[in-house]
Amino acid sequence: MTTGAAQALPELMKQNGATIGRLLANGNLGHAEERSGGRMHAEIRIPQDQLVFDPAVLVLPHGGEVELEIFNDDDNTHCALLPSNGDSQFIWLVNHSRGTATLRLDGPGYYWYSSPTGNDEGRGLTGAIVVMGDVPQEARLDRPKQPRP
């Protein structure tokens, strides 16, 4: 019999608990909000001493352009390397700093991003951006609706 990792071993979800770092993508989940013109917006924070992006999983309702506001509330310096069509986006985040990033992402699917300094990535500063929705109708297969898992 198995149980959810967070329930069975809550110490996995903190720094220097069960492991040295924190298990990836097991923090909070947040949704981007859609603004006029279809552009999306979301906030991501790096809380003190947790070495995690909050939310750890950011959900976009569809592909397109999203503006992220990123806050480093930690007493340490971090950064973020984020996926975007064209080129990855990099921002340096000294202690108690705030910046923005504009990302263009296709959907559906999910993407990882991280703080590529030292081993922030392994300690927990690796987040996921989940893009919901479907590909455009014209890109889909001409066939009857098929069963899914």
Next chain:
Amino acid sequence: MAEPIEYVDAGRAVDQVTLTQTVGMAPPVTRNVTYQRILRARSEPHNWLTYYGAYDGQRYSPLEQINTQNVRQLRPAWVFQCGSVGLTAGATTYAFECAPVVVDGIMFITGWDGWAWAVDAQTGNELWRYRHAIPFDVSLCCGNVNRGVAVANNKVFMVTQNAHVVALDATNGKPIWDKAYGDVRAGESATVAPLIVKDLVLVGSSGGEFGVRGHIDAFNMETGEHVWRCYTVPKPGEPGSDTWPRDGEAWARGGANCWVTATYDPELNLTYWGTGNPAPDFDGEVRQGDNLYTDSMVAVDPDNGQIRFHYQYNPHDVWDYDSISEHILFEMDGRKAMAHFDKNGYCFILDRTNGQLIRVFPFVDRIDWGDIDANGKVTAKVFPDKEGVPVHFWPGPAGGKEWTHAAYSPKTQLLYCPVQDVGATATRRRREFKEGIPYWGAGVETDAGDMSGCLSAFNPANGEEAWRWRSDIPMCASVLATGGDLVFAGEPTGEFHAFNARTGEPLWEFQCGSGHHSSPTTYSIGGRQYIAVPTGWGGWTEGFAPGMLGVPHGAALFAFALPD
């Protein structure tokens, strides 16, 4: 109560490329690369203008500065490195598979995970980059790979692993248009190098292991407007539909993906595509019939996407013998011919005006799945037809030759083929179809210990082997033939070889540090000839050489030249 934080302004995130010395600009060398110029690609041998070098797919260059007399002096001129960053799709299966395209000293290449670069072909310096963000969870049967670009009219065209086709400004890598042409929720993806014909960009789809319906798409080069789609499995009522079960939806999951670039005969106005395996790969009982147009050559009219004629290499395939490999166009006894090395271990010489068989002959030593007689009659002998019963057959599902390309030298009139001699065991395991889930219909294990390979030269006029260079391991990289009477081919163990094209004598080798699974090309700048080869072992290694799964990955493109 804690004091509110007074935040330092971190500003806006920047393109990662701004944290490099990359200039972000390339000379407008592709501005005058028109369809007319591509038609005459071989008349400018200092360039490698298309995926195969020219529409005929010969992978031959008349350049002869590097030749049998001096090739032993060949040495690296520069190396372009491009290591992986962060968590990416298929992080342990990526490979560097592209064919470098070169126009007037500028090289255009793609990597895994959405990368494209323009590189100074004389120095190896990166000039610009484009990176398409690829979902981590995209379905990739055979690794995170991409086979290269097409260039024309100041644009670079590429596909992305999540099935988009993108047009980039060739001078700075900025996107001009971007169209989705596959459904990632259905298991579709894209890996093919696009083909330019007239004002169209032609691309095929990937995803045959997920029970999709294969298709070829055409887009207007300038606007990205979708012009036509050609499905390679017919719907009920369409020509060929009687080769699928009358009842049910086997056709809708039938596969036949074209994931390798077509060749093109402008006189006949026909593109020649190889189609992939049917789905499920190994469970033929759920798709009785010949299953057109799987495992076939389809001659497609580029103006409207209609299939003019076809030749099916593996009717009712149950060995995963995709026929996606190139069709090399050449003239033989005054006849418009084409050559195709199929996964099933046979080389087919066809008349490209009508698809009729001229000659068929085996090119790999061990073939026991069945046989094909001189008239092309296929007799299946060994296949996984009973549930739960293991069946071993040669060649395995990666074939006597995988997608990596053969070459043809009009000078020697020989075909040069990278050969894989590996078997496999498949045990039929029926499964219910579910969209986006692998749909093989078997458990499959390729032989890890009993393997070999060779580079073989064949005379297409009689099917005889002219020479062979034996290797202990399968040859899994494309061959390049040159006017210097040389053929170049890389090994999974990293060695890059030059052979005498007439005798097969090995003349030179260089250890590149990682295995070869790409397509070398050649070009010249200021009268100096270069040989370019991407190295970076990976892809569907468990299919074509599981005994090489532990070989180091890599991500480097080597350019070789004679000393100044």
